[in-house]
Amino acid sequence: MTVDTLKSKIRDSDPLRSENITPTLPNPSLKVTADHTIRLEESPVLMPKKGQVLIHVKTTGICGSDVHFWKTGAIGDLKVLGDCILGHEGAGLIIGVGEGVTNVAVGDRVAIEPGVPCEICHFCKTGNYNLCPDVAFAGVYPYNGTLQRYMVHKAEYVFQLPDTMTYSQGALVEPLSVVMHAVERAPLLFGAGVLIFGAGPIGLIALEVARASGSAPIVIADISSHRLEFAKSFVPRCETYLVDVSRTAEENARRIRKLYGLSERDAPATVLECTGVESSVITACFAVRRAGVVMVVGVGRPVMNNIPFMHISLAEIDLKFINRYHDTWPSGIKALSEGIINLDKLVTHKFPLEQAVDALTFSSDVRNGSIKVHIVDDEVAPEEL
Structure with missing residues (x-):
């Protein structure tokens, strides 16, 4: 018409x-x-x-x-x-x-x-x-x-x-685009470990994208056991970690690292932080391996005062952020329509x-x-x- x-x-x-x-x-x-x-x-x-x-x-x-x-x-x-x-x-x-x-x-x-x-x-x-x-x-x-x-x-x-x-x-395609832009700026490496914080919609999409990208092992962390159960049913080959809010960020990070192996080399090369919660961002910084990338996807408070600056500096960790996306719709539509992800x-x-x-x-x-x-x-x- x-x-x-x-x-x-x-x-x-x-x-x-x-x-x-x-x-x-x-x-x-x-x-x-x-x-x-x-x-x-x-x-x-x-x-x-x-x-x-x-x-x-x-x-x-x-x-x-x-x-x-x-x-x-x-x-x-x-x-x-x-x-x-x-x-x-x-x-x-x-x-x-x-x-x-x-x-x-x-x-x-x-x-x-x-x-x-x-x-x-x-x-x-x-x-x-x-x-x-x-x-x-x-x-x-x-x-x-x-x-x-x-x-x-x-x-x-x-x-x-x-x-x-x-x-x-x-x-x-819109929430998928958020994840696509994030992994463009913090590439997922085939056969390398990735850690995802947050089992909400964006974290779960990141989980599926990581699976399709050949990342291994994949661990997803959250404070909700219900969300983690859903994540496990959504992508069965992932590992889950229930964040213990009574423990410090460093303590949770050490426990998460054990899921990948005992050496520094085994620690996740990329962390996709999909909550924006300050304590989660801090845990991500301690969990990623040296020279790794922490990509903050979640939307958080305007100011975070407790980011471990010297730890990030001495470990040469790249702390990155995204603002929405660009040029993702054609690729996102193709990924969904061709069954690359579901x-x-x-x-x-x-x-x-x-x-x-x-x-x-x-x-x-x-x-x-x-x-x-x-x-x-x-x-x-x-x-x-």
Whole structure:
């Protein structure tokens, strides 16, 4: 359906905003507010402008950052200063295209890369567009996200899904991209040990990527025995370590190292720290071998005061970090569609869009035992009428 056809189907009731479709086309959206509330309400449907597409969002995964924005109103310098539609792990169906769009067409099923960089700054021009200071990132105030029925997005940042992939798998490309960028900066070595801290969604994806990369042995650590049991069922050949919170970081690190062998050479060459918790980062620094790499993937407190600086220095440990990802969607789609990795088991719960508030509430309570919650929308879109 072209934009003109879509406009002819739906009366435009706001002459001052010709890009808006009348609200008579329902667009339920999950919004977070500056005073830490979430609510489901109707939002206007925007028409795609030049270079944009209109997407019927079919699936969105809930991320820990969505919960952070709701509960605390900020992640670092990213603050919720007004109403904002959450969600950035999305996939859906193209139902409208703006002028000049050639990479996708109406009827295409796509995964959505949520960040749209400025494309003119130094970082964009050098390929590091994930570091663009002016990125418009879906679900981060003031940019609305994927937890709505219909959203407009720049066509360059949507990627066609093969028929073999589901919308749920398409939505998993975003958290997979986080791990892909991490292992690009801290390569997993075939036949070399890797240690993963955190058996949440990102840690579990890292576990599966490590398996597919030929890392050995693989150990995953967490404070939750339930999460570790899930990890063992997800990737049976991994080893698990239940972190003893009554012990120091160095004590836990020594116990973890024994799972790899007794020599320094046997210690893990790469540690993927997927929690962002200060004590976990410290343990990772003591667990990695000399000249190894600790890649901090998790989002933590703005300031950490107890990082063992001299230990890291004397051991020539590379302590690295990531900021989202770049150029990962084509490879991520290929890895999933060709069965190189399989992340289906991570989606433990699904909710309809109309129950998005319940879904976010459920996801935020660790007692519910969810790994990845997906919000799905099976409503009939205009192109399906």
